[in-house]
Amino acid sequence: MANESENKLLFRMHHIIPRGLASYFKNPDSEITELETLPSPPEEIEIQMTWGKVAAKAWGPVNGRPVIAIHGWLDNCGTFDTLIPLLPKDLRIIAVDIPGHGFSSHFPPDIAYNYVDTLLAVERMFERFQWKKCSFLVHSLGGATAMLYAGVFPEKVEKVICLDIIRATPTISATVDVRLRKTVGKLLKYEAAIIAGPEEPISYDLAVERWVSGTFGSLDEKACRILCQRGLKKVDGGYVFSRDRRLLAAPLAFIPKEDQLILARKTTADVLVIKFIDGPYFEDPEDYQEHMEALRTSSKCVRYVEIEGKHHTHLTHPETVAPIINDFLSYRSDSV
Numbered sequence: 001m002a003n004e005s006e007n008k009l010l011f012r013m014h015h016i017i018p019r020g021l022a023s024y025f026k027n028p029d030s031e032i033t034e035l036e037t038l039p040s041p042p043e044e045i046e047i048q049m050t051w052g053k054v055a056a057k058a059w060g061p062v063n064g065r066p067v068i069a070i071h072g073w074l075d076n077c078g079t080f081d082t083l084i085p086l087l088p089k090d091l092r093i094i095a096v097d098i099p100g101h102g103f104s105s106h107f108p109p110d111i112a113y114n115y116v117d118t119l120l121a122v123e124r125m126f127e128r129f130q131w132k133k134c135s136f137l138v139h140s141l142g143g144a145t146a147m148l149y150a151g152v153f154p155e156k157v158e159k160v161i162c163l164d165i166i167r168a169t170p171t172i173s174a175t176v177d178v179r180l181r182k183t184v185g186k187l188l189k190y191e192a193a194i195i196a197g198p199e200e201p202i203s204y205d206l207a208v209e210r211w212v213s214g215t216f217g218s219l220d221e222k223a224c225r226i227l228c229q230r231g232l233k234k235v236d237g238g239y240v241f242s243r244d245r246r247l248l249a250a251p252l253a254f255i256p257k258e259d260q261l262i263l264a265r266k267t268t269a270d271v272l273v274i275k276f277i278d279g280p281y282f283e284d285p286e287d288y289q290e291h292m293e294a295l296r297t298s299s300k301c302v303r304y305v306e307i308e309g310k311h312h313t314h315l316t317h318p319e320t321v322a323p324i325i326n327d328f329l330s331y332r333s334d335s336v
Helices: 002-014 115-129 141-152 173-196 204-214 221-231 257-266 285-295 322-329
Strands: 043-048 053-059 065-070 091-096 134-139 157-163 232-235 238-241 270-276 302-307
Touching (some): 043 115, 065 115, 091 115, 115 141, 134 141, 157 322, 221 232, 257 285, 270 322
Parallel strands (some): 065 134, 157 270
């Protein structure tokens, strides 16, 4: 029963997108003349935080156009491994494991996860790399974080590429008490399990099977094994998942629709949303369209594209996604 419950939660947290809507860019503060290339595979780096580290893969030339790539809930930065090689070679992409995921540190006991924590991590990345402006390549819940950041710090964001999401699932006032009650109960449950000891190891094949089944076919085995490179940890007797078990509880974050619309109207970045048609939806089409129109208030370029595929199509079939992104990257809003 525990596995079934975890699979349902993983599926719910992975898919938070509504239904129904059928370049070049450069850092203006640095002129790139000769690109300094890096060897393949990408470089493993760490960004220090007050509570630990954020682990990341650094792709592309060190003085390339800066991009932060943020994965979805319960995934890791391996979600971009097949897509990034198909993108322009002059991008400097820092693909992060968000707190509690992949190789990144877990939060200390009694500190719950929410969207604001990732905003702080992004700000520290700006300090670490001395960027003044960057773009985002984001999937699922990573897109929720990026769109919040783009509204709060519009002067720092050039482009946002959202894969299968446009915003965080809005708080529903009528059920906020029920949601908070359930989340608190689940957090206490998982904290008690962590205190009681480590997870029981399982075989690698069983871990892959559970992960694939938890996405209800969104991941295939090959794609799952890519995520497992950072999502599993070898221990005596087998493997355990590297993510913080507390992530299985819904995050303690409440973001009403009205607040997100205000931030969308403040967003000046160019925005591309690629929706994978065969994923589930959790908002009415009218609400989603309203948000897209709010983005057009200050942004000169807002694109929405639907393509066939499930929630992890960017990982399983990157060749269908990359051309759309590359065309968007070739657009310069400052030339219009």
